[in-house]
Amino acid sequence: MKNFQYYNPVRIVFGEDQIKQLSNLVPTEARVLITYGGGSAQRTGTLDEVKAALADNGSRQVFEFGGIEANPEFTTLLKAADKVNEHDIDFILAVGGGSVIDGSKFVALVSSLTEEDGTTVSREQAWDALTSGCKKIDSAIDFGTVLTIPATGSEMNSGGVINHSERKAKLPFGSALVYPKFSILDPTKTLTLPERQVTNGVADAFVHVMEQYLTYPVNAKVQDGFAESLLKILIEDGPVVRKEPENLDIRKNLMWTATMALNGLIGSGVPQDWTTHMVGHELTSLHSIDHARTLTILLPSVMRELKESKRDKLLQYARNVWNITDTDQSDDAIIDMAIDNTENFFRELGLPVSLEDADLDESAIEPIIKQLEAHKMVKLGEYGTNDLDVSRRILHRAISNKAS
Numbered sequence: 001m002k003n004f005q006y007y008n009p010v011r012i013v014f015g016e017d018q019i020k021q022l023s024n025l026v027p028t029e030a031r032v033l034i035t036y037g038g039g040s041a042q043r044t045g046t047l048d049e050v051k052a053a054l055a056d057n058g059s060r061q062v063f064e065f066g067g068i069e070a071n072p073e074f075t076t077l078l079k080a081a082d083k084v085n086e087h088d089i090d091f092i093l094a095v096g097g098g099s100v101i102d103g104s105k106f107v108a109l110v111s112s113l114t115e116e117d118g119t120t121v122s123r124e125q126a127w128d129a130l131t132s133g134c135k136k137i138d139s140a141i142d143f144g145t146v147l148t149i150p151a152t153g154s155e156m157n158s159g160g161v162i163n164h165s166e167r168k169a170k171l172p173f174g175s176a177l178v179y180p181k182f183s184i185l186d187p188t189k190t191l192t193l194p195e196r197q198v199t200n201g202v203a204d205a206f207v208h209v210m211e212q213y214l215t216y217p218v219n220a221k222v223q224d225g226f227a228e229s230l231l232k233i234l235i236e237d238g239p240v241v242r243k244e245p246e247n248l249d250i251r252k253n254l255m256w257t258a259t260m261a262l263n264g265l266i267g268s269g270v271p272q273d274w275t276t277h278m279v280g281h282e283l284t285s286l287h288s289i290d291h292a293r294t295l296t297i298l299l300p301s302v303m304r305e306l307k308e309s310k311r312d313k314l315l316q317y318a319r320n321v322w323n324i325t326d327t328d329q330s331d332d333a334i335i336d337m338a339i340d341n342t343e344n345f346f347r348e349l350g351l352p353v354s355l356e357d358a359d360l361d362e363s364a365i366e367p368i369i370k371q372l373e374a375h376k377m378v379k380l381g382e383y384g385t386n387d388l389d390v391s392r393r394i395l396h397r398a399i400s401n402k403a404s
Ligand code: NZQ
Pocket: 036, 037, 038, 039, 040, 041, 044, 068, 069, 070, 071, 072, 096, 097, 098, 099, 100, 102, 148, 149, 150, 151, 152, 153, 154, 157, 159, 160, 161, 189, 190, 191, 192, 193, 194, 197, 200, 201, 204, 262, 277, 291
């Protein structure tokens, strides 16, 4: 195991009917901006519930900013930052999924970048602050979240991903300043999700675990054991939630699993490989494919292309996650079975596993490679050796993704 520091200050408030806890969690005198997405929070009544809780206990002033898109848009978020400064907001409350939460993290950071007259900095300065790793930002507005979709883990981490359509760029950022002060995880809130978002969430969490697990062994038993458990829960409960959408026990487990998948715990002290995510972001930015679906298109091809360098971990994955213990089989056959199982799991969830499944063909590949180059995604993977040629080969494999 490598040296590491693990720090995660997010208070998790988990369970049914916990939104009322906002009356204790948000400072009583705060000027609060509630941020939300394209309307689900209003339609489902969650927004009203949140406002009622904020009205309880104290004299908070509450403002709203709705319309944060899935894959949150840079220009929309700057408007939210303007609102923060206009109304002297000192607490942001994100109500939604990864997009609203990531967007709110960005707003919390960018709003602190003001000109002397108190107005938000220019678009160019804000973009630079984001793409240069947020290093020039030394404060952020406090914020908390009410999670409505289990998927990204954003509710318990300090990262985010922002889309800039004009620049055809979807880029990650991270800052310890934007760990949420708290996140409320009420599993009943996930009952209104369309099936597409439920299965997307299962797949996103699955790939988060895989990208912190499927590298090379460093004898990190805690991290590996946790990771394997999370994968097995997703494999077991993912298909069940489609058949039993009202099953609250399943919803509870999926919600906590997705949070645990990307809260820093299983990634501490181990090598990581975020190739699938980084190539996937380009697929979303160029072709508007849902985040999770880019991952299911790419992961089987990443596993096949990098089979040699990931051999030991692939065998461990086959044995401990898929229970493939048949000693008559060669190592290669065992690994192929585990990769096929992974692909079939995604299929069982109704998710795409190839570019063809997303109506794309070979002509999609070079524009993606150009974008990866423009965004300096040229040394990916646990060894930093996944260059553009490797990404190109992965994408070629993903065209129809036939097992090799
Ligand atoms: O916009 P509204 O109307 O709210 O609808 C949303 C949206 O259309 C809907 N929804 C959310 N909760 C609902 C609901 N519909 C009915 N009932 C509910 N309870 O679901 C749709 C998707 O929401 P979104 O927030 O986009 O989903 P998700 O949580 O999957 O977030 C995806 C974003 O997170 C980023 C992705 O790149 C993408 O931009 N990620 C963030 C990460 C992080 N911060 O650590 C890591 C991830 O790898 C990921 O990259």
